[in-house]
Amino acid sequence: MKKIVCIIILMFSLVAYSQEVNKLFAEGNTFYKEENYTRAVGVYLAIEEQGMESDDLYFNIANCYYKMNKVAPAIYYYEKALKVNPANADAKANLAFAKRMTIDVIEELPKTFLQRFSANIIQKLPFDTWAIMAVIASFLASLLFLLYYFSTSSTKKLFYFNTSIFAVFIMIVTVFFAYNNFKTVQKDRVAIIFSPKVEIMNAPSASSDEIFELHEGTKVIVLDKLDNWKKIKIADGKTGWIYADALKEI
Structure with a gap:
């Protein structure tokens, strides 16, 4: 009997949670339509903090940041949307527009x-x-x-x-x-550079030599980690070390 009661309570909790999420999502959509992107993204992020994972949610968050000209978080959330659903054509198209806002131009290595x-x-x-x-x-x-x-x-x-x-x-x-x-x-531990400009070093040390620099919105692959440093690789094959706080893994 106790198990049945627990199951019923759990079902009602899930229904209540779903209704609350839908209410917040609708509220965020209303703010977005009113072009109040700051409040809209705040509502969407509140949904994310509750453990919700959805390509539609990430897509809407990315759109808000894109409208606010915040290139790094826009690209970050478009990439998150595509990680959940690689077939999301809208996220793929908008990501291409967002990438035009980045500074770094990196030629990809030919693929096999x-x-x-x-x-x-x-x-x-x-x-x-x-x-x-x-x-x-x-x-x-x-x-x-x-x-x-x-x-x-x-x-x-x-x-x-x-x-x-x-x-x-x-x-x-x-x-x-x-x-x-x-x-x-x-x-493939993918990450996005969030710092406006960051130096990439040849070793995980502040006293090491700078080999190149990257700017916000650039996509990198995380290869390794040592203390507060992460070893990254960019699309043209170059590797180096970066402060962990300068990027955010997807």
């Missing part, structure tokens, strides 16, 4: 065929979406195999056998894509 395939196919969907597709394919494969096993018609047996093999193939591919996507997300 496998890197292009990963970026254009595997990374287009979140790893949990690929995992769901794998589960569906495994269910279909099992169902088709049972239909093959119990079918008495040779024509139907051939059809069910071939389609079950195809479903198994799809399952294997989607499992591989889900694993590859997950490993890529875990490995």
Whole structure:
């Protein structure tokens, strides 16, 4: 009986929480329509602080910062929206506009065929979406195999056998894509430079030599960390050390 009561209380709490979040989101949208971007972003950030993760929420936060000409947080939240949902076309388009506000012009290294395939196919969907597709394919494969096993018609047996093999193939591919996507997300610690200008050093020390400098809004990959320093890599392959407070990981 106590378990049932706890479940009911939990359900009512979740419903109340959802209603509160929806109310705040609508309030933020109202402020945004009134072009009161400071208050709008405050409401959206309050939702984020409650543990809400949504590409729509991050997209709206990014739009507010973009309207306020704050390039680093705008790019940061567009990237967060795309991390949650790589297929968000609006976030991708607005990110391209936001990047035009940055100072640094960095030429990317040429990508290999496998890197292009990963970026254009595997990374287009979140790893949990690929995992769901794998589960569906495994269910279909099992169902088709049972239909093959119990079918008495040779024509139907051939059809069910071939389609079950195809479903198994799809399952294997989607499992591989889900694993590859997950490993890529875990490995690539992406961050955005928040300092207006920051020197990149050749060693994690203030007395080391400066090798180049970066400006706010630039996207980097975090490779390592030592005390208050982080080793980063930029799109053209250059690496160096930066104060940890100068950037924010996505």
